Amino acid sequence: MINPVLLRSFCTLVEVANFTRTAEQLNMTQSGVSQHVRKLEDQFDQPLLIRHGKQFTLTDAGERLYREGREIIRSLSDLEKRVGADPAYEGLVRVVSPGSVGLKLYRHLLNLQKRHTGLVIDYRFAPNSDVERLIAEHKVDIGFMTSPSTLDEVSFKPVAEEELLLVTPSDVFEPSWEQLSSLGFIDHPDGAYHAGLLLGANYPEFQHSKHFKRAGFSNQINLILEPVSMGLGFTVLPFHAVAAFPEPDHIRVHSLAQSVSETLYLCLHTNKFVPGRVTTVISEAEACLE
Structure with a gap:
């Protein structure tokens, strides 16, 4: 496997075309640059440069290594940037x-x-x-x-904090225990838990939501209030679920004496x-x- 440090030295040398300036650019000694080139030549078992005093030309192998090596170095540089990047909006x-x-x-x-x-x-x-x-x-x-x-x-x-709300059909103004019992409960996956928190804090008669007539059930948060809006029962839901209901005039939200939040x-x-x-x-x- 080619050492990318050696490859970078070689590609930089080809682009700068001068051992001294290459050493300065890479913060190396000139002999260090020459050593890197020799190690690559040893690895490939053939010359990469033909030296003419302080100048040089590339052999065919050197040309091929530079073309391929330049892409590898660019790819490694991009990889380093991608791995080190931590974009806030991507x-x-x-x-x-x-x-x-x-x-x-x-x-x-x-x-x-x-x-x-x-x-x-x-x-x-x-x-x-x-x-x-x-x-x-x-x-x-x-x-x-x-x-x-x-x-x-x-x-x-x-x-x-998200407040729990008692929601009834729009024609219920002050929900008594008798009215709630008559309406029946529109249940949902958290229905028993929410009803226990809110109704338990406000109605002495409350024991468990299962004691209400079960008037319906939905496990889709955006559909739970549909049967309530049609007068089929009441329910207890968190604030954001109630606020998102598209037909607020068809339901009534009640502020009870003891507010309860999750x-x-x-x-x-x-x-x-x-x-x-x-x-x-x-x-x-x-x-x-x-």
Whole structure:
């Protein structure tokens, strides 16, 4: 295998056409340059230069080595730049979060990508357990969770609070326990958990969401409020999911006496270097969630 240091010396010598100036350019001695050329000649077992005093001409082998070597040196130089580069607005960034915060963040991050087209946003919606696993397995760069991680591989910090909201059909003005029981619960994957937090803090009668008539279910965050808007039941959802609903006049959001919020945690792999593009997306996400 050719030593790239020797190859660089030879190519520089051919381009400068002078041993002394080549040595100065490479911060070497003139004898060091000559030694590098001799080592290459020994490796190829044929002369590369024909010397004429202080001048020289290339042999056929020297011509071929220079043509090929120049491309190799250029490629190595480009590789060094690419490996050492840490662009803030280029490359793929993989993000995963629960659905509600995703409805808030995804469009914001797409606008970031629109401003910096070298950046590519890969956004997935997933429950907390999947977010945690994907981070631990190095399958995503950034995760958001609504509970602290239990894994050593996942570091986390609180970045925002998201209020839980009781949402009913638009014709319900002050929801009593009897009205909620009559309407029935529109369930979703986090329905029991959210209902337990908010309704448990505001209705003494509440024991568990399963005690309500089950009036519907959807696992698509952007569809959960559809049956509510049609008068088919009520539900409890985080703020961003409610704010994203396109027909707010068809639902009613209620401020209860005891407000309840979920803490949103930014999660990263504990032992993974955070490149510039990921830092950029984190900064944008935190600003969006303030």
